[in-house]
Structure formats: C-alpha cells, structure tokens
Amino acid sequence: MNHPSVISPSQHAVYDRDKMGKSTIFESPRLLVGLNAFEPGQEHALHAHAGQDKVYQVLEGQGLFLIDGGGLSMKAGDLLVAPEGVAHGVRNTGMSRLLVLAILAPAPHHK
Amino acid sequence: MNHPSVISPSQHAVYDRDKMGKSTIFESPRLLVGLNAFEPGQEHALHAHAGQDKVYQVLEGQGLFLIDGGGLSMKAGDLLVAPEGVAHGVRNTGMSRLLVLAILAPAPHHK
Numbered sequence: 001m002n003h004p005s006v007i008s009p010s011q012h013a014v015y016d017r018d019k020m021g022k023s024t025i026f027e028s029p030r031l032l033v034g035l036n037a038f039e040p041g042q043e044h045a046l047h048a049h050a051g052q053d054k055v056y057q058v059l060e061g062q063g064l065f066l067i068d069g070g071g072l073s074m075k076a077g078d079l080l081v082a083p084e085g086v087a088h089g090v091r092n093t094g095m096s097r098l099l100v101l102a103i104l105a106p107a108p109h110h111k
Numbered sequence: 112m113n114h115p116s117v118i119s120p121s122q123h124a125v126y127d128r129d130k131m132g133k134s135t136i137f138e139s140p141r142l143l144v145g146l147n148a149f150e151p152g153q154e155h156a157l158h159a160h161a162g163q164d165k166v167y168q169v170l171e172g173q174g175l176f177l178i179d180g181g182g183l184s185m186k187a188g189d190l191l192v193a194p195e196g197v198a199h200g201v202r203n204t205g206m207s208r209l210l211v212l213a214i215l216a217p218a219p220h221h222k
Contacts, residue, residue: 006189008188055144101190103166
C-alpha cells in the first residue's frame, strides 16, 4: 500500500472462517495500523502487550470489548484504548461481520 | 478519561470558531490519540513530523487531505497514513463539521 493515500479500510479486510482475520495497512518501528476482522461468533481472546499501547476503533458491526473482569458492549464508531499492560480483546456477538481498526505503538518486534 | 472504556469520539470533539479545535483522548510517551475538529472552511495547513508517524481516520463530514502537491478528497470512513517526514494536512471543504481522529506515534515531546 502506498502512503499517503486515501484508504477505505473495509476494502482491505481479510476474513477467515476459522479464526479472526488480520491485515496490515501500515507498519513502521513506531506504529502498526491493522484490521481485525471477525465473523459472527469469533473472538480475539483477552491478552496484553508489555510496553505497547493499543487503540481499537470499531468500523463495522457490533460486539464486546473484552477487558479484565468482563465485556463492554460496542458498536461501529466506538473507540477503546488499552494502555500498555492492560488486558483487552474483542468478541463478535452480533449477527454480521465485525471490523475493527487496531493500532499498536510501538509495532511488535520493534519494542 | 479512564482507560480502557468505550468512547464515542464525537462526544469529546472540541470545535473552535477561530481555528481547528483539538482534544486529547489518550497520551503516553508512545502514542497520542486525539481529535481534530473543523468548522466548514477551516484547515490544518500542510505540515510534517520528523520521526513521528500520523494516522487520520475521518469520523464525520468530508473534505480534503492535503498532501505535497495537492489535495485528496475524503469522507467519513476514510483513512490516511502520513509516515514520518511526509507532509500532510486537512481542509474542511464541506458544508458541515468535519471530525478526524488523529493518531501520532510516538507522541510529541517524547521523541
């Protein structure tokens, strides 16, 4: 992908019938901009990143943000920040696909 | 703002009749997550960040992404990445407010 250019994130979504689909829009040592794509019922289990902050922005669909101790209802347009070390995840509890912009700083393998 | 929590970005938008409005959703040494809010006709002039990558995600409205040599039409849902050193800006050419999620890694003053 060339940058800077105007990107419609949904055109770059990769869905996988077996597990959450992942695709990358941009990666540098400082920043990873990716997409997490969930078929109905799929989830990204609770996890945490040492030394990395994560931002989720919900682009399409609805579901739950998983956090320590439970789940938070979310829908397209919602945002969540998981500061470094804070457990987070996503579950598609809706009847349609769920697409989430996932931003991580710094990028993995560049910590 | 407490994190992690479900955030509706538009509730945190700050508009300013005199210039682009800015608000901050999250800031760490690694990452700044903010909002740039434009009344019709307002712009953030072409600029660049040495050593920092920028991501724009358009939340509401429409306008132009400014890049070296011109402008790129954009609307709600569109995304643009300006890698470090690459000039970028925003102009609200629409008739309504324009709200853009602006993410910078690493955050200013923490380079």
